[in-house]
Amino acid sequence: MDDVVLWIVVATALAFDFTNGFHDTANAVATSISTRAMPPKVAVGLAAVLNFIGAFLSLEVAATIASGIVDADLVTPAIVFAGLVGAITWNLATWWWGLPSSSSHALIGGVVGAAFAAAGAEAVLGQGIVEKVVVPALVAPLLALAVTAVAISLAYRIVGRRHPGPVARGFRLGQIVSGSLFSLSHGTNDAQKTMGIIFLALVANGTLSASADVPTWVVVSAATAIALGTYVGGWRIIRTMGSRIIKMDPAQGFAAQGAGAAVILSASHVGFPLSTTQVISGAIMGAGAAKRLSAVRWGVAGNIAIAWVLTLPASAAVGAITYGVVAVFGTRDVGPVVVSVLLVGLLTAAFVRRAAANRALPVEG
């Protein structure tokens, strides 16, 4: 691989990591902000620091996320690049619509689409998609919903007859702990995706062998990118998760975060990658549904579910189209350069519009 293309791929992977951070900020802070457990800026600052630390605590998922989905022997730098563009595009689109969706599945979809466009169906490992996307996508929200529903039901039985003021203050304090644990577990899980994709590019370039350890500079840069993205904050998605799915009280916020952290940590521990977005979304729905089913705005939940279903095919389509454009200009050097310039232009425009939107719609903290 040309080193220019390698560094374009690395930079694009870090750009994806950044979008992963701001797209998923809501996962860690939305409930804390909604219940006023923490001021918004403090919440995102704490989440950013803990995501950074969390990225250093585990490399297990980094070793598995890049394999098993597509045939590693057929993967080229252009495929990796096009896959990342597909994932970034889907992350930006769902952020713009304020819909929480899985960055992990967007990344997998992008790579699958690009590999399919480049090498045909034999490049895609269907079993890997079932194992790493379909099954986790079914398990994550349902498990988190069930765990949180049981947890909040028991919590209400225990504290239901106490004075509301002290109970709310207690759960708000607890949310600082549960939110911190969730941010840390998010860092251990999500920063690994970027490490995995950079590792894949380095192996494809011949810089590393497939059995090598993940280099330190990869870990540091991925941790920094996801922390910066988290600090910037995806406020549109924070509003959706914090106040549009259910009207949350501090006990519900605590239960959703605690259960979410438990599910993510358990999954991470056994190398069974689950989407943090789907886990916390399911947990929030469970916290609302346990109180009463009508407490959940099922229309919003339905829109989120549609986004989840569309994530893989949509990011795969963008990945495939991107690969096609890259192929027109040449997959070795010019193609990735041309597409990366276009991507930078689109990212700049998106962030300018985001800044304008944030000024127009201040967060209700």
Added chain:
Amino acid sequence: MLGVVDFHALGNVIWASFVAGVGVTVLFSIAIYGFGRADEQRRSGHAATAYVALAVVAMVVFAAAVVYGVAVMLNK
């Protein structure tokens, strides 16, 4: 489809999630209950030792669960 599912890992995720998620929430709720009842007892001039002990024990176990969660991350 069923053939590619690692049911052992899936089972571990499910039971560990229920134990940890429900356990952490219940423990913290018990601590809030205990501290709240202890405060009421004190205000009415009664002994609050039992409720304080209940709250402290629940909080200690909650803290241990959090530490264990962090240890799980560190030991990977």
